[in-house]
Amino acid sequence: MQKKIDFRSDTVTMPTAGMMAAMMTAKVGDDVYGEDETVAALERKLSELFNMEAGLFCPSGTMTNQIAIKCFTQPMDEVICDQTAHVYRYEGGGIAFHSSASVRLLNGPRGIITPEMIRPEINEDNIHYPNSSLVVLENTVNKGGGACYTLEQIAPIAALCKSKGLKLHLDGARIFNALVETGDRAADYGQYFDGISICLSKGLGAPVGSVLLGSKETIHRAQKIRKAFGGGMRQSGFLAAAGIYALDNHVNRLADDHQHAKLLADALEKASFVASVMPVETNIVLFKVASGYTTSSILNSLKENGILCVTMGADTLRFVTHLNTDADQIAQAIQIIEQLKPLKTL
Structure with a gap:
């Protein structure tokens, strides 16, 4: 697994x-x-x-x-x-x-x-x-x-x-x-x-x-x-x-987390299920889900495909990069985001 x-x-x-x-x-x-x-x-x-x-x-x-x-x-x-x-x-x-x-x-x-x-x-x-x-x-x-x-x-x-x-x-x-x-x-x-x-x-x-x-x-x-x-x-x-x-x-390596967050934000900007991404300065990525989707549906779809994240309000999800998310995992996450097809709500 x-x-x-x-x-x-x-x-x-x-x-x-x-x-x-x-x-x-x-x-x-x-x-x-x-x-x-x-x-x-x-x-x-x-x-x-x-x-x-x-x-x-x-x-x-x-x-x-x-x-x-x-x-x-x-x-x-x-x-x-x-x-x-x-x-x-x-x-x-x-x-x-x-x-x-x-x-x-x-x-x-x-x-x-x-x-x-x-x-x-x-x-x-x-x-x-x-x-x-x-x-x-x-x-x-x-x-x-x-x-x-x-x-x-x-x-x-x-x-x-x-x-x-x-x-x-x-x-x-x-x-x-x-x-x-x-x-x-x-x-x-x-x-x-x-x-x-x-x-x-x-x-x-x-x-x-x-x-x-x-x-x-x-x-x-x-x-x-x-x-x-x-x-x-x-x-x-x-x-x-x-x-x-x-x-x-572990202080200097925080720059890697910031770069990883920016890469994730770029991928999310292009995703059909994302309405907007807040500007990324450090290691936190907040994004609003697009109309027709819910945070719970996106959260569950991401989880089913191997990505864990959390909600930060009624229409917002959060990714946080860190010491245990390396470049290979970021590349894998970007691929998942690009291929993700969550169900829309009626």
């Missing part, structure tokens, strides 16, 4: 042989006691890379994002973000549950918001309004088809937040995809953000883990919140070692 080509997400990757070797030989200790030197090395490596003071290793990007929001808000505050933002749509209502904060939603093109959009949504000091305290950006934007912020776009947002006394957090779930695409330097990010969440288990291919970056004061508070969230891990250096290996070996 032929193995299916899995475009559902870049979270489905398996550790490489080199990564497994690094994990199995990691020096570990009890991280809750601050004794795991591999965890400390990962936190230090990323905080230095992004020019921030400290880091905190957590099980997931959802946890790092929610800890950051908890650090930067008080009950009755308001978080400003795009309506597509992962922190709003895909984190289980965590902003309300954990932080008792409301959310002010913007509608940026492909999830990219600007100072001009943010400024009028910052509440004045009024007993009727929640206190605007935090802006969250996502880079790359998942529901924006992997759209990237550049540092040139981020800088004026950071300046606005500073002038208005708001904190600025980055959900950097796929930040290295953005860095590879834009050519910006990670070290230039620290000056703009109060918190940065770095995910290691997507394009970088680690099995588990994200790191929250911030000031020493922020990370000290975040450690206690992580404990309350149940995120304190013990010999987690085995997992941190995978993150270190990924940072040392």
